Amino acid sequence: MTSLTRFKRRAFIAAIGCVSMGLAVSCGPSNPDVSAPTATSPTAGGGGGGGTVSLSGAGASFPAPLYQRWFADYNKQNPNTQISYQSVGSGAGVEQFLAGTVDFGATDAPLKAEEREKFKAKFGAEPIQVPMTGGSVVFAYNLDGVxxxxxxxxxxxxIVTGEITRWNDPAIAAENSGVNLPDSNIQFVHRSDGSGTTFAFTNHLQAACPNWTAGANKAVEWPVGTGAKGNEGVTAQIQQTPGAIGYTEFSYAKENGLQMAAIENKAGNIVEPTPEAGALAFKGETVPADFALLVPDPENPDAYPISTLTWLLLYPEYQDAAKKEALNSVVGWSLTDGKSAANDLGYIPLETELADKVKTEVAKIQ
Incomplete structure (x- = not known):
């Protein structure tokens, strides 16, 4: 009997953290009234009585506002499909996906080779990794009068290496002629949890900053700054701290009214973090077979330089046919009907050709 066969036959009962009628995001770690798959059987179990299908997912906070909108809107049109999503960060999302405690995971960093091998050893098959949207990582700041x-x-x-510590440093003043920069300390804010946003950010720093030595990963040893959990936590920390600057996803800064810095790209142009400029980072790039497209420092002279895709992680087989069909439907709906929501929130919708490839890949699920 293969690992995948054993995986399909096991039943499930385990508690999962957050749920609402259509979706829950950024809630607490446990809720005894909600059930989810066990670590050895993410596809076992039924969809619920009365034709209701319940899906549980966890992972990246980067796309959480969009997933919240998508899943809630989808539920309004399909009330028998209930989707819970825990915004716990990409690191925790990958861990829960590999453990089989969710129906889908979410990450802003493609699976590593060792993570794929761990999945194959456990489930006897390759994981499915598909992009759902793109977005930009921005320098949000709290600086009165600037x-x-x-x-x-x-x-x-x-700033990120700790070599520049004052807001009126000559390197900052040089690009801000006529701006009254305060003679005060810079308070850098970074993620404290395992984060795909951190991976995208440090992947760019590794390519763009000669003195950056901490590497590119979901968690790094920061040379300077204060940590906060999730894009939610970083955003809140910046809001509460005069003189703060930190990295977060565009939609978090936009929705919370934070200022965002325009930054220099590879071509030497200062570019504002708009969705249009973020989309140019991917223009002309070839998407690999595993969809793990990374563009750490785009060549396009008009591109915003820190942009990333974000991926769903799916199992190759689901014992419950209703779950498989629901996932297929949700993904397809999100990439078509959900485009307007992506635009509204400042994300980057997938181009039609890539969206079609994603739908084809998801349709292969057994």
Whole structure:
């Protein structure tokens, strides 16, 4: 009997953290009234009585606002499909996916080779990894009286390495002529949890900043700064801290009214973090067979330089046919009907050709 066959036959009962009628995001760690798959059987079990199908997922906070909107809107049109999503960070999302405690995972960092091998050893098959949207990682800041901050590479690289510590440093002042920059300390805010946003951010720093030595990963040893959990936590920390600057996903900064710095790209142009400029990072790039497209420092002279895709992690087989059909339907709906929501929130919808490839890949699920 193969691992995958054993995986399909096991039953499930386990508690999962957050749920609402259509979706729950960023809630607590446990809720005894909600059931989810066990670590050895993410596909076992029924969809619930009365034709109701319940799906549980966990992972990246980067796309959480969009997933919240998508899943709630989908539920309004399909009330028998209930989707819970825990915004716990990409690191925890990958862990729960590999353990089989969710129906789908979510990550802003493609699966590593060792993670794929762990999945194959446990389930006897390759995981399915598909992008759902793109977005930009921005430098959000809290600096009274300073609008339209511009940061050269020397400036933002110096901030994250701790070499630049004052707001009126010459490297910052050089790009902000006429701006009254305060003679005060810079308070850098970074993620404290395993984060795909951190991976995208540090992947860019590794490519763009000569003095960056901490590497590119979901968690790194930061040379400077204060940590906060999730894009939610980083955003809140910046809001509460005068003189703060940190990295977060565009939609979090937008929805919370935070200022966002324009930054220098590879071509030497200072570019504002708009969805249009973020989309140019992917223009002309070839998407690999496993969909793990990374563009750490785009060549396009008009591109915003820190943009990433974000991926759903799915199992190759689901014993419950209703769950398989629901996942297929949700993904297809999100990539078509859900495009307007992505635009509204400042994400980057997948181009039609890539969206069609994703739907074809998801349709292969057994």
């Amino acid at each position: 609008d339209g901050l511009k940061l050269s590479r020397d400036a933002y690289c110096g």
